[in-house]
Amino acid sequence: MDFADATAVTPPTDGGGAYDGAVAPGWDIGGNANGGYLLSIAARAMAHAAGRPDPVTLTAHYLSPGKPGALRIETELVKTGKRFATVRAVMRGPEGKAVIAVLGTFGDLDPSAAADAPTSVHAPPPDLPPSDECVAMRRVANSDDGGPPDFMHNIDLRLHPEDAGFMAGERSGTARMRGWFDLRHGQAVDTIGLLTAVDSFPPTIFNLGLPVGWVPTVELTAHVRARPAPGALRCAFTTRFVTGGFLEEDGEVWDSTGTLVAQSRQLALLPRG
């Protein structure tokens, strides 16, 4: 199933704000959905409710795991303005349990609208080897080799060789993950797909020597700067501060034309030992 189908939602027919969606078969990871993928589903519903095509800034708080199967996204339009519309939502699982709470502002990132905006860029795109020299991830590290195809079979993720050693127990010592992101099934990544990209890489701190195997996201914020051009995306994620039982993970996503298309930051938890 391709990304568009795997994130499709059905608008309400009763004039309310509740959309139906699902964690699609084969899009989970061992029974749990990726947080960015859940955010993409929520964003489809919210963009429809906003009447604007593109998420500009979107924040999700992760409340419980997203399990395969039906989801309901309860949206509420908070404000609609000339340029932007702000929507909040709660995504719920089959028994009504809250999975994520989301707050987002949507707009139209048609490139012509920003063509005359002043530009000032103070950092380069991540320096990556060509994708065929990177390390393809076909499964989540530590997952069972014999399992059925899952999320990692629907995206095309290739890690910078310097950052991929953790899979063989050789950690780089730098809390960083860089690589190429694309969708399989021949689909281009749109602004909704960027929300999946920013949460698809292994945790940065897998490259540190901390005694941690699991890094749950508390909150993820993504800023979408532009609609990506077709082609694989250059991504980089870094962590500077592991303190107080928390860590941040800062992400950048650049498209094939060298344009910054998204920034992300998540707050994750270091589970108590």
Add this chain to the structure above:
Amino acid sequence: MDFADATAVTPPTDGGGAYDGAVAPGWDIGGNANGGYLLSIAARAMAHAAGRPDPVTLTAHYLSPGKPGALRIETELVKTGKRFATVRAVMRGPEGKAVIAVLGTFGDLDPSAAADAPTSVHAPPPDLPPSDECVAMRRVANSDDGGPPDFMHNIDLRLHPEDAGFMAGERSGTARMRGWFDLRHGQAVDTIGLLTAVDSFPPTIFNLGLPVGWVPTVELTAHVRARPAPGALRCAFTTRFVTGGFLEEDGEVWDSTGTLVAQSRQLALLPRG
């Protein structure tokens, strides 16, 4: 009026979730409230609704200016768990107009809880001259010298001399603002006060040569890592990407013991020319 009074809220007496608050006299800037100060007021209400003292991660979307006078904060508890509680809120002005929408997760940042957490810090606190060698801001740049005391008289903001030249038209050329933040009236900054700190400095891009005089915040996210120790806070704000009509502003706040107490990122708008 001190910060605690200027951000106080009155809990609902009807069992609902609506709190009363106000933009206090002298806490506006020429008739509009600072975005971080508004967030502090909202966070007081949300922390009460959450039953947890400290914001851990809080995101606000800015919808209309906060004017001096009464505010209502409509809170809703989305989920309460063992360690955290997640609350969403809309702050409204006198005529019910939405001022900010907020989504936050609250917890207890008592230092004993994090004492045994692994720590890994990859960046130093900002290097600042002693505060008496910094440039005190008593008013917003460009504001009328003859106005009444306002927000800038209630906080103690001292800019790094290298970043303060923009006030005299001498821009550093680097999109950065560093300095000391403290509250006046002898109050220590608590985790709610950090939310004001992260939005109190002049925009970073005042140090670039862009033709911009006004940089409205679309969205601000703050992560609170620890309760600050007493004393002035070291702060640094930087911008790397001014693209597509938007810019991010990344902030760090460190306390007097050299502990990172907050990180922030805001998405701001470059008004169209």
